[in-house]
Amino acid sequence: MENSFNRLNDGQGFGVASLVIGLVSFLLSFIPCIGIVSIFIGTAAIVFGSVSIVKAHSNNGSKGLGIAGVSLGSVALIVSLLWVMFLFKLGSKANIEEKIESFFQWTENHDQFDEPMEHMKSLDELENALDELEGVSKRLDSVINDSSIEVNIAIKRGQKIVEKEIKNAKKEKDKLDKIEK
Secondary structure: OHHHHHHHOOOHHHHHHHHHHHHHHHHHHOOOOHHHHHHHHHHHHHHHHHHHHHHHHHOOOOOHHHHHHHHHHHHHHHHHHHHHHHHHHHOOHHHHHHHHHHHHHHHHHOOHHHOOHHHOOOHHHHHHHHHHHHHHHHHHHHHHHHHHHHHHHHHHHHHHHHHHHHHHHHHHHHHHHHHHO
16 A cells, blocks of 8 residues: 555655745746846756656656646746846946946936926917917818818719720620621
């Protein structure tokens, strides 16, 4: 009896270890810069999970914990590798510091909320600008309507020409039919 119990639990220890390590690596992988450590932890979770799956498969045991550990470790490994690629793309330490400094300088130069309220435009000026935009919009609508009227006229002329050509083609066909009979 004890022998069958051991067979069913074969690989479960590695499965639990894989799941716990995979979960830790998964959670750590999303933390900037620290997530790189998950490359090693995630790899360990994949290894333990693989051992658990192999042992469970050979003894017809449960593979769920091993599969979960491998899955979490794989996702953590991928996220960690993305962090590594991001950091290499960002550049060296000096380059990173330079980019951060230039960002802060840009924000200092473009801070719109440091201006005194007297320099802000008044509501009347904004309303005038909106009225002007409405006028432009109405003029644009009238131009579009005029253009569509001209297009409709041209289409009607084209339809009349096509109808006339169809009538001529039918007359020619009737003449040919009479000649053939």
